[in-house]
Amino acid sequence: MAVKRQYEDYPYPPRDPKDESTRLIEGSPSHLDEVNHYLYGGAQDFTVPFRALVAGGGTGDAAIMLAQHLTDRGDQGSVTYLDLSTASRDVAEVRADARGLTNIEFLTGSLLDLPEMDLDPFDYIDCCGVLHHLEEPEKGLAALAACLAEGGGMGLMVYATLGRTGVYPVQNALKTLTAGENTSQQVETAKKLIKDLPATNWLSKNTLVGDHKRGEDAALYDLLLHPRDRSYLVGELLEFLEGSGLGPAAFIEPVRYNPDIFLQDKVLIKKARALEFGARAALAENLAGTLKTHTVYAKRAPEHSSCIARFEPHMIPILKDRNPDILARALKQQSVLKVSFDGDGLSLPVPQGGEGFVELIDGQRRLSDIQKCLSLNWQRFRETAMPTYKLLTDLNLMWLRAG
Numbered sequence: 001m002a003v004k005r006q007y008e009d010y011p012y013p014p015r016d017p018k019d020e021s022t023r024l025i026e027g028s029p030s031h032l033d034e035v036n037h038y039l040y041g042g043a044q045d046f047t048v049p050f051r052a053l054v055a056g057g058g059t060g061d062a063a064i065m066l067a068q069h070l071t072d073r074g075d076q077g078s079v080t081y082l083d084l085s086t087a088s089r090d091v092a093e094v095r096a097d098a099r100g101l102t103n104i105e106f107l108t109g110s111l112l113d114l115p116e117m118d119l120d121p122f123d124y125i126d127c128c129g130v131l132h133h134l135e136e137p138e139k140g141l142a143a144l145a146a147c148l149a150e151g152g153g154m155g156l157m158v159y160a161t162l163g164r165t166g167v168y169p170v171q172n173a174l175k176t177l178t179a180g181e182n183t184s185q186q187v188e189t190a191k192k193l194i195k196d197l198p199a200t201n202w203l204s205k206n207t208l209v210g211d212h213k214r215g216e217d218a219a220l221y222d223l224l225l226h227p228r229d230r231s232y233l234v235g236e237l238l239e240f241l242e243g244s245g246l247g248p249a250a251f252i253e254p255v256r257y258n259p260d261i262f263l264q265d266k267v268l269i270k271k272a273r274a275l276e277f278g279a280r281a282a283l284a285e286n287l288a289g290t291l292k293t294h295t296v297y298a299k300r301a302p303e304h305s306s307c308i309a310r311f312e313p314h315m316i317p318i319l320k321d322r323n324p325d326i327l328a329r330a331l332k333q334q335s336v337l338k339v340s341f342d343g344d345g346l347s348l349p350v351p352q353g354g355e356g357f358v359e360l361i362d363g364q365r366r367l368s369d370i371q372k373c374l375s376l377n378w379q380r381f382r383e384t385a386m387p388t389y390k391l392l393t394d395l396n397l398m399w400l401r402a403g
Helices: 002-010 017-020 032-039 061-072 086-097 111-116 137-146 167-177 183-194 217-225 234-242 266-272 277-288 324-333 354-359 367-373 377-392
Strands: 050-055 077-083 104-108 122-128 148-159 245-251 293-300 315-319 335-340 344-349 398-402
Touching: 002 086, 002 122, 002 183, 017 086, 017 167, 032 061, 032 148, 032 245, 032 293, 032 398, 050 061, 050 324, 061 077, 061 122, 086 104, 104 245, 111 137, 122 137, 137 234, 137 344, 167 183, 167 217, 183 217, 234 245, 234 293, 245 377, 266 277, 315 367, 324 354, 354 377, 367 377, 377 398
Parallel strands: 050 077, 050 122, 077 104, 122 148
Antiparallel strands: 148 293, 245 293, 315 398, 335 344
16 A cells, blocks of 8 residues: 555654653644634543544654643543554654653554444544545545544644645656656655756745755655645535534634635625635635645534634633743734744734733633733623634634633
């Protein structure tokens, strides 16, 4: 099997287990506070048994992050790692050992076989960078959905079409030029081709895609030599989810799927705001043109539409970077917050007075506690804090959990 052979020869992403002593790789999806916010209304209790599956675990990033987060919250959570590649699994296991994690079960196999593996249902499933490499992605997603516990959810990542402009013509060229070669020979051929690509080639023009320039053979192979690879537009992804009875809770980062930030004309903004969730996200994708991947949290329909945490008195706000002072200072000193995603620069207006709210976020105070510290009634506090809350949640910098 060509896909399995690729990841045996080039485990991806490249990771050195020695680095576990100095850092924990965290990201989206599957940061546990993020999962709680988007899939469980902030109300999930991770001190009771919680089962997570990482389908297509690779060299272990998601499995290690989830296992560490669950360990930090008690000893009841567990993670099941599943991947075709024994070489990738070996890296993930050594990383887990380096951290002393004992709550990961390592399995070798295909996610397509999950329904026959006689595993208990999972409360959460992570599947990133996998479904778009399957011959029949629909069967893969259906297999995952069949293993999802009642009320459970998924964090998925698939390739996005527009930001990968130029990738697929070069993939096609390399299929012709590398016919009959082994994986190492294919890498050398790809390096020669990349060096000689004309400036008119769309991959040469696409400054968003840089895996082939990092000097990592595994990254180059995954981008340009993968034997099976497809991408999705927003509309296609939503249809893909719907085919397995799922719906989107949120795209990450939410701000990137908000067409308002790409529009200036008030009439056009009004038209955009009248669209339903999926159409708005698709419009934003077409306006930006820079999305390389889609990260989405999903649950079974129709519960996907009401599972995100809400701004209510008993909820505890959590900052992603756990540094309220720096964030509060930035909000106070700037009228416009400039952010960049894959070269897509955005300028977002900073609400007035938000620094006072942010300064009081310590991961322990409820919103009602912060309200009292600011000597405001709930209605006035909500009016004052909500714009800042929306800005930061749109950027995926703040989450809520039940207190």
